[in-house]
Amino acid sequence: MATQAFDQETFAQAIEDNDTVIVDFWADWCGPCKRFAPVFDDASDKHPDVVFGKVDTEDQRALAGGLGIQSIPTLMAFRGGYLVYREAGAMSGPQFEELVKAVKALDIEKLKEQANAQQEGAEA
Template structure:
């Protein structure tokens, strides 16, 4: 699957409608973003079961700020609507493949249990 462009208007729906979503936060003026783009695009073609989304931080400044994006490129991975990976900086192809494999291999029952535990602890404080 090729990459898809998303925006503040489509971000939440994209995360909700797909099992695994990787989001590349980038800007046109960002040199490292431009170097990472071909790696991201090539990897997207190797994983039909993953949505590889791109979000322009300049065009979506409010959402980017709300998500705590302070450096670009930043890569976030969501599985079943849960943020499971968040890292600033361009990844080389082997590391990006490793992230995709790790996200696919997650035990989501355990992840959801951890999320519920953290919510319960936060409500108890």
């Protein structure tokens, strides 16, 4: 699946509608972002079961600001609607491939149980 450009609406919809979503926050002036772009695009071709999205932080300032993006590139990964990874910095191809595999391997039911337990603990 090709990489998709996300705005505020499509970002939220992608997370809601898909099991696994990985998002790259970037800007055209960012050298590390430009070097990482082919790695991200290659992974999107290798993993058609994952939605790969890009957010241009210059064009989507409200979205990036609302998510507290302070450094780029920043990667976020979601499984079953839950944020499971967030880190600033570019990765090599092999590093990113390992991340994608790790995110896909997460047990979604276990994630839900942990999230519910944390929420119940916070309400107590």
